[in-house]
Amino acid sequence: MMEHAKSMKIDFLVSGFDYTGFDFINYKLRVPVHKIPSPLVTHIPLLKHIAEYKKPMILSTGLHSFAEVKTAVDAIKKINTDLIVLQCTTAYPTRDEDVNLIVIRRIIEELDVLAGYSSHDNSVVIPAASVILGGCVIEKHFTLDRTMAGPDHAASVEKRGLELIIAYTRSIEKAIGNSNKELTSIDNASRKKYCYSIVAKRTIKEGAVINYEDLSFKVPGTGLYPDKIDLIIGKKAIKDFKQDELILLEYIV
Numbered sequence: 205m206m207e208h209a210k211s212m213k214i215d216f217l218v219s220g221f222d223y224t225g226f227d228f229i230n231y232k233l234r235v236p237v238h239k240i241p242s243p244l245v246t247h248i249p250l251l252k253h254i255a256e257y258k259k260p261m262i263l264s265t266g267l268h269s270f271a272e273v274k275t276a277v278d279a280i281k282k283i284n285t286d287l288i289v290l291q292c293t294t295a296y297p298t299r300d301e302d303v304n305l306i307v308i309r310r311i312i313e314e315l316d317v318l319a320g321y322s323s324h325d326n327s328v329v330i331p332a333a334s335v336i337l338g339g340c341v342i343e344k345h346f347t348l349d350r351t352m353a354g355p356d357h358a359a360s361v362e363k364r365g366l367e368l369i370i371a372y373t374r375s376i377e378k379a380i381g382n383s384n385k386e387l388t389s390i391d392n393a394s395r396k397k398y399c400y401s402i403v404a405k406r407t408i409k410e411g412a413v414i415n416y417e418d419l420s421f422k423v424p425g426t427g428l429y430p431d432k433i434d435l436i437i438g439k440k441a442i443k444d445f446k447q448d449e450l451i452l453l454e455y456i457v
Contacts, residue, residue, distance in 0.1 A: 223253060230257050242266035242294055245276045255283035264322045266294030277315045288341050292322035297359035303330055308337040324359045332372035336380060344369060399425025401450055402433060408445040427452060
């Protein structure tokens, strides 16, 4: 299996459960990253031992409270800060209402580490959605047949499911953008077409004081937007305005 992964240019990882297992994985298999299963979160002595390998670590956190996870992370970071913590609910499969994806954000903000999601749910959307909250790793069980006997198969995905998770994740990554709400080039073109401008509701004679009743709001958005109406009310027209003509600041005083 390790050679097959290498031939496919995929990093081979395997989880251990005790000192002997992790030493074998580290010194014999020479894995590039250590994936630590959820039951070991409170095994602080073993976590410290793994941290001493000085390789990246991925810690799954099912079966444990946030306080227990914090204790584990604090212990690891004293030795090795190259750590990713995965939100996880250890149920096969996990109900949607038990996923609790928002913990990913809490992990990042309060533990100051990278975070991800270990997916035991039946969805191909939920794992992809984890990236919205800052997740940088998705762990998902894979099987050739979800109907096979065993605890993991029902919560696993087959080839098509994995393809969908990847596709949805890439799409969401593109869509996240940033927190700056700015206009795109498409927005700029569309706002002229769809937004409203302040126009004359009826003929306004030169010298007349403009009142609210003299105005209307119509597309396209090529003039003053309705939020500028206070700049117009009470001002005097210095030209005649025809019905539906744009009211522009240069023609009022």
